[in-house]
Amino acid sequence: MEQRAFGRTGVSVPVVGMGTWQTFDVRGAAAEDRRLVTDAAFETGVTFFDSSPMYGEAERVLGRMLDGRRKRAIVATKVWTADDREAAGQIARALEYFGGAIDVYQVHNLVAWRTRLDQLDELKSGGTVRVVGLTHYRAQAFGELRRAMQDRRVGAIQIPYNPHERDVEASILPAAADLGLGVVVMRPFGGGSLLRRRIAAPALAPLAPFGITSWPQALLKWILSDPRCHVAIPATSSADHLRTNAVAGDPPWLGPDERAYIARLAAS
Secondary structure (H helix, E strand, O other), X not given: OOEEEOOOOOOEEEOEOXXXXXXXXXXXXXXXXXXXXXXXXXXXXXXXXXXXXXXXXXXXXXXHHOOOOHHHOEEEEEEOOOOHHHHXXXXXXXXXXXXXXXXXXXXXXXXXXXXXXXXXXXXXXXXXXXXXXXXXXXXXXHHHHHHHOOOOOOOEEEEEOXXXXXXXXXXXXXXXXXXXXXXXEEOOOHHHOHHHOXXXXXXXXXXXXHXXXXXXXHHHHHHHOOXXXXXXXXXXXXXXXXXXXXXXXXXXXXXXXXXXXXXXXXXX
């Protein structure tokens, strides 16, 4: 799988990663089942894992699945609270889950972002955080995100991007490129809505020269063919789905015509 320099951060990341929202919020035997998908991730070169304290058990479960191979993983997680005491607790728990270090620590949904940047930058200075980032999923917040991106301590952003959610094309992606920020793409399948479309095999045939044999691969390659995007993080609890997703991380990349064709399929 292709690796990309994560903006100006000095970190290289695989272009397909793995999210943990809902899929890793499990307990007991179901938590152990997630070992299969994590094993498949490492087998296919998917080593970027994204989580958050707002995802229930996901951080804890992911930490268990990475035990013994943490150094091979790039872990992105988040702090998500306006309460300073709770923020300290979230950070302490995440560091415990992930071996005392976080590769990409993000301020989730810009909550108290100025204060949290102070906190995370201090951790970065101490060597326990490599990259500090910001996230938001709502287009109405992109004005504030755009302003926050100007802070020199910010090295990465996480935003939604897919053929149905393209608001970031107006200013967020251009600004990220100008500032040299790493870009993590959430919601590559539109929260699942794009996967509910039934795209017939003949419609995908023109995309075969790009290694695309499935609709999820088409959606991921649509995103990753934009060079401003560094890693997409589809969530899955299926090892087979993960292996299929990973194929989208290999070139060749789509041109404007192919991306427009996929966007038309998504709108059909």
